[in-house]
Amino acid sequence: MQNRYSILRNQARAHTIGSVEYMNEEWIFFDEETDEAALLSDVIDDTFEILYNNHWLPARFYEQNTLKIENEPHVLQDGELVRVRKKLPLVYEELLKELSEEAFLGLSSLLQEFDYSLYDCIYCHNSLFFQPGNRTRQGVNFVIYDNGDRICSLHHFFIRDKQNGKDEFQLVRADGTRKSWTPN
Known part of the structure; x- marks a missing residue:
């Protein structure tokens, strides 16, 4: 933490x-x-x-x-x-809290690689936030970042069940450059 x-x-x-x-x-x-x-x-x-x-x-x-x-x-x-x-949008902050340590560090590094900050978030649709926690949850979250030069979109695919959680991140910049990352 x-x-x-x-x-x-x-x-x-x-x-x-x-x-x-x-x-x-x-x-x-x-x-x-x-x-x-x-x-x-x-x-x-x-x-x-x-x-x-x-x-x-x-x-x-x-x-x-x-x-x-x-x-x-x-x-x-x-x-x-x-x-x-700066304050982070509430559902975005909740999304970050939901991530494992490895996923959080990886997302931060992935954004930094593309010259974005966690604080560049201008929109977050956190579908995980709206799903009840007492059963398997899965879906995709959409986050938009703006670093002042360029917009990018993050698609965060997730599965949460009783045994473990799985995350996959796909970052796409407005110029078409993209990168995917999945924690081990």
């Missing part, structure tokens, strides 16, 4: 970066990539990271305008850069 956490934490495009500005007694987050504005409280979870002395450090609000960074108080300033972990 620690290995999964490490892989998820170090994925490309796993964070949204933006600057903050205090307006009308609220902190506003401006997404660096899209220029969209949102309340900082709607974007962050309990913790987030702030660029502090050229390093991303974990931070959390201590008071209205004060953060705790490495157990030291820091008054948040207009224009400071903040980094928040």
Whole structure:
């Protein structure tokens, strides 16, 4: 499980970066990539990271305008850069949890080979999620990824029964390049 956490934490495009500005007694987050504005409280979870002395450090609000960074108080300033972990779509996150360690690591490597991140998921149809767990489950899941340059589709064929699980992954990029992988 620690290995999964490490892989998820170090994925490309796993964070949204933006600057903050205090307006009308609220902190506003401006997404660096899209220029969209949102309340900082709607974007962050309990913790987030702030660029502090050229390093991303974990931070959390201590008071209205004060953060705790490495157990030291820091008054948040207009224009400071903040980094928040992107959220995975719920059914996609459930699909990743359902995979064995080997299948999860293999999928992550397969995506990385094609320059995609687990966080590039823009759509997931997880048919496994909707099947009752008390009998054999089988089918295919469809996942669409967008890395900013190119779209790709993942077909995840699966069988889950009382004895074991079987997975097969087929990744197809928009240019027609494809690759299949099956865990042992």
